[in-house]
Structures are given as structure tokens and as C-alpha cells.
Amino acid sequence: MEDAAETIGIRELRQHASRYVEKVKQGQRIAVTERGELVDYLEPVHGPRTTYQRMVAAGQVRPANGGLSQLLASREPLPALPGERMLSEVLQEMRDEERY
Numbered sequence: 001m002e003d004a005a006e007t008i009g010i011r012e013l014r015q016h017a018s019r020y021v022e023k024v025k026q027g028q029r030i031a032v033t034e035r036g037e038l039v040d041y042l043e044p045v046h047g048p049r050t051t052y053q054r055m056v057a058a059g060q061v062r063p064a065n066g067g068l069s070q071l072l073a074s075r076e077p078l079p080a081l082p083g084e085r086m087l088s089e090v091l092q093e094m095r096d097e098e099r100y
Contacts, residue, residue, distance in 0.1 A: 029044075
């Protein structure tokens, strides 16, 4: 079954239709099966426009919950290999040479 984040049977859909309609309104795509075989998809009429939005709606990607600056601030620089200089030192040296 393609890229649906959730799969439900027809009986489940009949019993809880409003629950699944609400999920579709929120942008989720749901695969509907009958006796284990895919028969259709429930998906928003005005679906996601970008590939990223489609992947989020399909449950293939989770939106980030923090900024890049938070990620970078929490990471320690990697240590240099034995006998090697730190990459930050090499980069600074390259920048200094290019300035003038």
C-alpha cells in the first residue's frame, strides 16, 4: 500500500467515520481496505502542494520541533584525528588567506 500513514478496514471506517474525516481534514492520507485488499484512499480535497507537505501528510516525515541553531548549539565539535588539525582551525586559516 503506497504511502498512507494509516490503514483501516471498511468496517472500521463505517463505525468511526467522523474520526477519520477529522484526520483527513488535518491533512492525513488514509488507506481503506476490504478483506485486506486496498480499495481506496481518503485524502484531503486540497492536498499538500509540496513534496515535503505530502510526505508529512503520509507520515513519512515528521516536522522538526526545534531550530537548526538549537541543534548546532547542543553539539560539541568533533575531535581531530591523531596527527591532524581541527577542521575549524583549517577553515579559519583558509578564510584568513582569502580576505586579502
